[in-house]
Amino acid sequence: MAKYKGNYLLAVEGDPPLNEDGTYCIVGGRPFVDKLKHVARYAKAVIAWGTCASWGCVQAAKPTPTMAVSIDKVISDVPIIKVPGCPPIAEVMTGVISYILTFDRLPSLDRQRRPKMFYSQRIHDKCYRRAHFDAGQFVEKWDDDGARRGYCLYKMGCKGPTTYNACAATGWNGGVSFPIRSGHGCIGCSEVDFWDKGPFYARQENIPRLDAESNADTVGIAAVSGVATAIGLHAAASVVRRIQQRREQGALPSKSDETADSG
Numbered sequence: 375m376a377k378y379k380g381n382y383l384l385a386v387e388g389d390p391p392l393n394e395d396g397t398y399c400i401v402g403g404r405p406f407v408d409k410l411k412h413v414a415r416y417a418k419a420v421i422a423w424g425t426c427a428s429w430g431c432v433q434a435a436k437p438t439p440t441m442a443v444s445i446d447k448v449i450s451d452v453p454i455i456k457v458p459g460c461p462p463i464a465e466v467m468t469g470v471i472s473y474i475l476t477f478d479r480l481p482s483l484d485r486q487r488r489p490k491m492f493y494s495q496r497i498h499d500k501c502y503r504r505a506h507f508d509a510g511q512f513v514e515k516w517d518d519d520g521a522r523r524g525y526c527l528y529k530m531g532c533k534g535p536t537t538y539n540a541c542a543a544t545g546w547n548g549g550v551s552f553p554i555r556s557g558h559g560c561i562g563c564s565e566v567d568f569w570d571k572g573p574f575y576a577r578q579e580n581i582p583r584l585d586a587e588s589n590a591d592t593v594g595i596a597a598v599s600g601v602a603t604a605i606g607l608h609a610a611a612s613v614v615r616r617i618q619q620r621r622e623q624g625a626l627p628s629k630s631d632e633t634a635d636s637g
């Protein structure tokens with residue numbers, strides 16, 4: 375700290391409990407919260423590794439007897455970069471540090487202090503099952519035909535439509551897989567207060583930013599009516615084209631003839 379004053383990165387896992395003067399978590403003989411404030415003081419930036427440090431996670435879930443809080447509640451005056459996920463993705467963690475070391479600047483952050491390069495899109499935006507969502511093809515039970523065909527897991531509680539992270543782009547364990555590819559819906563572990571947002575398997579009734587009224591039942595209808603509209607437009611365009619061709623061939627009166635007759 376003395377040698378690199380103002381020029382070191384502090385990477386923090388976990389969240390400091392504040393109740394009982396912070397004694398629920400003692401590090402090196404002192405409350406974690408005191409140690410955290412001390413070490414963060416002259417850091418160039420503090421990186422919150424994972425959902426605990428970023429949002430509080432399970433320790434901060436109601437009724438939170440230890441009064442655990444995210445690190446931004448106790449650190450001020452130092453830039454904080456949040457890398458949420460339970461756990462965070464290894465490639466994202468190393469990607470953030472590599473960026474800082476390579477370009478000697480902090481990555482661009484969103485309003486919640488997450489690096490935009492990894493957290494600007496929802497799992498849903500890059501999910502390989504998205505075509506099934508758009509087509510209204512859903513898994514209804516864990517062992518049904520839709521599950522075997524790899525249909526969308528939205529009805530099984532997938533939180534991909536409201537979760538911002540890079541899982542669907544980078545995968546996990548060196549890109550081998552990620553929860554949805556393994557057949558389980560996203561549980562939204564990188565979002566704030568995800569433990570308090572209801573059961574993992576409860577279907578989200580609304581999908582923000584797509585349409586306030588969108589849900590699994592209406593999106594299929596919307597997709598079908600969209601297709602029907604497209605078919606209707608295509609048919610109408612074909613009829614107009616055919617009438618035009620027949621007029622050019624003299625089989626039908628021209629438009630100016632029709633106007634003169636009606637006059």
Ligand code: SF4
Pocket residue numbers: 497498499501502503504505507525526527528532533534535554559560
């Ligand atoms: S709801 Fe889940 S499984 Fe379905 S497309 Fe979105 S992210 Fe993928």
